[in-house]
Amino acid sequence: MPSYSFILNGKKVSVDCDPNVHLLWVVRDLLGVHGPKYGCGLEVCKACTSHINGEAKQLCGILVSDLKPTDQVVTIEGLADTVKQPLHPMQQAWLDNDVAQCGYCQPGQIMAAVDLVNKAHAAGRDVSDADLDSLRNVCRCGTYPRIRQAIKAGAAAMK
């Protein structure tokens, strides 16, 4: 069985597995990192959203064989380390706004939010309501209004 390696939350990891296995399952089932959640496996619900080389991606849509050994995969578990803080400002904003209900969607929501803000800031602008409308992450508990508040607060703290 082939072996694949990449960098997961700052640490080099290797897995022996079939090339056709998606990253979501490599991370969850083989490496035991459970922050990214399964909500559809169809790149629709965005519950599995994590960062690959700093950009939000759905792990359910990426094959392990498409990764290079130098690729950086960051899940919710590794987010705070990227800013060398106990919590990323977006996680803190989530706490401050008491966003979560069941919490199942929230790792994906936070990872998507960080990416949204990074992109807006890179373009030299603030996060707009239209940006917030463009988020596709499903929250079946309906925490959307608090997500919007938290992203605005998190964005301010990320400047």
Next chain:
Amino acid sequence: MSDMTDKPGRDLSRRDFIAYLVAAPTLVAAAELSSGATPAQAAGLPTVQPVDAYDLSDLLTDAALPTSNLITVTVNSDGTASFALPRAEVGQGITTAVAQIIADQLSLTVDKVNVTLADARPELIWNQITGGSNTLHAIYKPVQGAAAAARAQLTKTAADQLGVSPSQVTLSNGQANAGNGKSIDLGALAKPAAVSQTTKVPVTANAAANANVGQPTKRIDALDIVTGKKQFAMDLTDVPDALPTMVCRPPTINATAKALKNQAQVQAMPGVSDIALIPHTKFVAGGVAVRAQTFGQCIDAIRAMDVDWGPGSVDGKSADDVKKDLIAAELPGVPTVSGITLDQRFTFHFRPGDPLETNAAVANVTADSAEVWSSLKTPVWVQEQLCTILGMSKEQVKVHVAQGGGSFGRHLFGDAAFEAASISKAMGKPVKLMWHRTDNFRQGRVHPMCTSRVRVNHLGNSVLSFEQRHTSVATDFSHGFGELLTANLATLPAANSLGYSQAIFNLSVNSPYNFGVTTQLLNEIYAYDTFNTSSVRNIYGPETRTAGELMVDQTAKAMGQDPYQFRRTYARDKRMVAVLDAVAKAGNWGRQMAPNTAQGIGVHHEYKSFGACLVEIDCTPATVNRKIQDGYSGPRVTKVVFAVDVGLPINPLGLQAQMMGGCMDGIAQALSYSLHLQDGYFLEGSWDNVGYTREWNTPPDVQVIVMDPTSDSPGGAGELGVPASMAATACAYARATGTLPTEFPINHNDPLWFDPVPTTPPIPASPVTAS
């Protein structure tokens, strides 16, 4: 005219607690309620609008009484308190509310209280059911009593140790203070305060301490959630070799797998370890189960399976057929003699009961034991059924309640637990069973399709009668919640009969207006298991109230009155007037609105609580025709103002969250959230198909007003937000467009905006995108 406030006799004073100190290594206190309505009294319900005096929430609370003494609070040597909550936490925030109650009695901060979810405890019988938004109503006082008993014992022990009298001891911040400068940590008292023999003690709740109850309190699991540490069923590692397992499901609802024609080929696929044919039964959806190294390999194996399927339970049926059957079964109304009659039937389509976490369970069944983990609201009932399914005794079957990623009615049943246990037994190996999302929509439990016909008769300045004839596809009440009713209402007929559903209908449905002769009746079609149904965030409330409130608007219009003033005038309860006034004021009711936009207002009373909702909707072509890739746009609710009176709010911040979530449901249910039944299956297979609220349809402005306490005990809240917001959205839509919507969601009969995924293979291929 009736006043719908709680009967004063039901509010138990502090003296009513019997508390116990339980023999244990550290201090453990327990409490029960010593009085209250007994189940026998419940049979003598008034027949007209029984919900006025005694509702579903009372029934669930009374059913809990005989075993409430088993609620225990433990004080630990590290100065924390722990409590194993005999309920399911599925996002509604009850663990946080319970921590607040205990923290107040012990003068601790909320973070010093550990609340976990109790395993199935057969001795609790009915006291372990999470349903009807009833949790806080049922357990507030017992939890308070147990914690108060612990406080008294800690105080007494501290007094002994510090050499003062108990009256001199005060508790604060995890310490007992003697008032003379001496103090001792509660943790140091945990062992000395323990008793070696269980004893009865008198209890006075610490009413003065309200540092946490009533204060906005953040969720106790929030940090675990935002750091990815919160564990749901599929994140558990208790059984290391419980490998990923999924099921190949049939092309139509409830069909049975007869044979897997290419077993050898599938067995040889990468990662696959086991395959088993799982028959469709009363308990188990079934199909062909596959266990593999990863879920991705299960998906690939399922897609490769060539299965011979038997017939399903509704083959060939479409929504139009069901609608015809519903209309044919509608009960007749009362003949009217005078006045003007408004008469309208509303149709509500099937909608999914999907939480974001799909059905999931871990099971380890061996020859003589079984252990199961799943999010379960009726774990005692699930354990009983597992004994039947596995042919084991209760001692052999252990049931653990996992944290749930939402519920929406799904977890009243043990679907995933039963199926996982059956597969584990068939394979002889532990399994981690997860449903695919597409199956979760197509084969999972749904809110039953129904019609609600409303007739209002009015003459001059009075409304003479209000009649509602609700006709529904049968709701499955075979879970423990249903058993509770049969056990506690002596007059009830057998399980899953129409009378059964009617009892729940009568206990939960009401018209909150003084509309003269008021009758609301339910009839059902089909058997309880023809479709897979459950009460999806409310049983009958959203539909009966939406139909009712639309007709209230029609009646107000016919009588030349303003919708808000009209509701105020006919309100049966002053708490309802208060929530209406609150939203009208904060939402600036009656303000000038642009063309194709409008306000709408709706109210709801249930679970001892009142809610009113005001929305503003934008139905302008620019908004309705927004292009959303792969998604539904349609009208957008731009503003929500919700006022909620739950009697005694324990955690206003959590309560606001619950109402906000309820409004996201209500809006979607009115506008876009449904399943299309066609040829025996549902067309929807993805979140992009079902039209549930997404960010692009989230109201930019949402305000939830928590009313001041109106009672000394908390009413329900988990589902309260849905009916009022759904009704308000429908009313706003009618006013913005000038057309009365009669089919819900209002987009249901529009051309489909998606291409349904195929039914064979039953789940779509996993997408492949470049990293």
